[in-house]
Amino acid sequence: MFEARFQTFDDASEGALCAGRVAALRADLKRRGLTGLLMPRADRQQNEYLPASEERLAWLTGFTGSAGAAIVLADKAALFVDGRYTLQVQSQTDTAVFTIEHLVDNPPPVWLEQNIKAGDRIGYDPWLHTADNAERFARACAKAGAALVPLDDNPIDALWADRPAPPSAAVTLRPLTLAGESTSDKLARIKDELTKLRVDALIVSDPQNVDWTFNIRGSDVAHTPLALGFAAIPRDGRPRLYVDPGKLSNEVRHALEEHADVHATDDLARDLAGYKGQSVLLDQGSAADALTRIVSDHGGQPTRTADPITLMKAVKNNAEIAGTRAAHLRDGAAMTRFLCWLDHEMPSGKLTEIDAVKALESFRRDTGLLKDVSFPSISGAGPNGAIVHYRVTSATNRVIGKDEMFLIDSGAQYEDGTTDITRTVINGVPTDDMRDRFTRVLKGHIAIAEAVFPMGTTGAQLDPLARVALWQAGIDFDHGTGHGVGSYLSVHEGPARISKLGHVPLKRGMILSNEPGYYKTGAYGIRIENLVLVIAAPSPDGAEKPLNAFETLSFAPIDRRLIDPRLLTAQELHWLNNYHARVREAVTPLVDPATQSWLEQATRPL
Structure with a gap:
């Protein structure tokens, strides 16, 4: 029926090979004196x-999650994952080889300190750790009387016989009509920031x-349209761009050389040696420890802080x-065509999580402008919906059952923008518990959507608004309320976010997600997500500060069957009915007659 283009659903685990690979790694470490x-x-x-x-982590352990780490010692090994992957890791990794540890509750430096002894030599690849991370491990080793040893090459690379070739996709130019600002103007702004920061150069490590x-x-x-590379931008002088030259056509190279000297990526380490006596800014979140070491070893003065480009880009x-x-x-x-289709197909009792992912991708492909999905869709029926970052595989694929909730979190990459949206729907009749929890999540979503806040307000200050209705029932959710989103770039973009840790002030022009949720283990998950844009809000008489608000960007119905209107205030009902009216007006001309008819019913006022 539908053909997946951008997503696969095989587990792709190589956990059965763990023992042999770890044994080979230990032999290599012993040869190196580690x-x-x-x-x-x-x-x-x-x-x-x-x-x-x-x-490399997937090759060594079989674990394919998006976050994790391993420590291999001579007599034991540990694999660290967070709460999203506690089920997945058990099916992918040989637990006779690796003990499974919690990445947050028992972080790797703490475990390392408790499991090594004086005289041990622990190797690490300085290109795969930030300087801050390396320093945490160095302190852990020092407390145990051991040493952290930077390696010139990664031991796994020599053992990985069928390692794929590095990516070689062509670099493309982004049209000014979509970028909105020329490279020369951006470079001028960046150099002004370097002057304010009193540094001589910026090494741009975040691609x-x-x-x-x-x-x-x-x-x-x-899923992210990245051309991998680095850049060196001096406060005075001509920038250097480091990228694989095989990815550049003559046209692209010529366009780039109008603004920078273009070098091969391998030239970066050599050129860093030329910053003797100069202050060099390195991004604290993305710059490898190797960069700090090279600058320091050649007499430069590294300054580790936030890359100013990150805020400009946001x-x-x-x-x-x-x-x-x-x-x-x-x-x-x-999305509306998909929800209409879903409503007709779920009652059959045959529709699976993978079927839903394939269908949604096909509807997006029908636009003729889809470049990729912006992340692997989270498609969870019943209890699978309660796994916050669940990723359906052929092994876990589940039918959307009768009277079950179904959660689908998905997004798309179009050349003019990146999307991310979550809807939770019911296949049949919801329980009172489902409706109560869904409505409380909706109240939190509306509270963020309607927020008006002074200039300088941070995401951490707004985050409680999404939780109050849940807190009143003694429940909560354990993820952030919102993350930044790029412009045909990453669906997860810093520095701003709406969360307990979101300490960056929200500025007009930032795009963030608004996605409160609730998850009942073993039963169902609920999340309602739209993207929002920070805009200026009208200032009432007597206002002493400029005010901001959010414009909701996403257009798709919210399942009315899961809403208990008695829990909504008059203002919340007004927001919901107004949002549905906007969806109906905007989307109706863009969909087929059958979907138009369904949409009319799905957006009726409550």
Whole structure:
């Protein structure tokens, strides 16, 4: 019926090979005079999604989750995952080889300190750790009387016989009509920031920031249109862009050379030696420890702090905002067609989680403008919906049962914008408990959508608004309420977020998600997610500060059958009915007659 293009559903685990690979690694470590190795899931730029050639943790352990780390010692090994992956890791990893530890509750440095002894030598690849992370491990080793040893090469690379080739996709230029600001203007702004920060140069290690600065995109990693590379931007002088030259056509190279000297990626380490006596800014979150070491070893003065480009990129310009509005309207039509289809197919008792993912992707492909999904869809029926970052596989695929809730969290990459939306629906008749919990999540969603807040307000200050209705029932959710979203870049973008840890002030032009939820283990999950844009709010008479608000960007019905109107205030009902009227007006001209008829019913006023 539907053909998946961007997603696969096989478990792809190699856990059965763990024992042999760990034994080979231990033999190699012994030859090197090492008693252990740290192995995070990371590449040289700390990307969320990795090229296949960088999936060392998956090769070693079989675990394919998006976050994790392993420590292999001579007599024991541990694999660290967070709460999202406690079920997945058990099915993918040989637990006779690796003990499973919690990444947050028992972090790797703590475990390491407790499991090594004086005289041990623990190796690590300085390209796969930030300097802060390496320092935490170094302190743990020192407390135990052991040593942390930086390695010139990664031991796994020599053992990984069938390692995939590095990505080689072509770099493309982003049109000014979509980028909204020229590379020369961006570079001028960046250099002004370096002057204010009193540093001589910035090493740009986050490829999102590199691509934004030079108005380029690529396809080196799944789901995020990244061209992997680095840049060096001096306060005075000509920047350097480091990228695989094989990815550049003559046209692209010529365009880039108008703004920077273009070098091969391997030249970066050599050139860093030239910063003797200069202050060099390195991004605290993405710069590898190797960069700090090279600058320091050659007499430079590394300053580890936030890359100023990250905040610049987060504040979208008029062209980017217009693009994301167009993308969300297009995506809303695809999502509405999917929800109509889902409503007709679920009662058959045959529809599975994978069927739903394939169908939604097909509706998005029908737009003719889909470049990729923005992340692997979270498609959870019944109890699977209660697993916050559940990823359906052929082994876990489940039929959407009668009177069950179904949660689907998905997004798309279009050239004019990135989307992310979650809807939770009922297949049949909801229980009173379901309706109560769903309505409380909706109240939190509305509270964020309607928030008006002074300039300078942070996401941490807004986060409680999404939780009050849940707290009143003695319940909560354990993830953040919202994350930043890029402009045809990563669906997860810093520095702003709506969460307990969101300490960056929200600025006009930022795009964030609004996604409170509730998860009843073994029963169901609920999440309602739209993307929102920070905009100026009207200032009432006597206002002493400029005010901001949110514009909701996403267009798709919210399941009325799961709402208990008695729990909504008059203002909340007004918001819901007004939102549904906007969806109906915007989406109706973009969908077929059958979907139009369904949409009319799905958006009736409560």
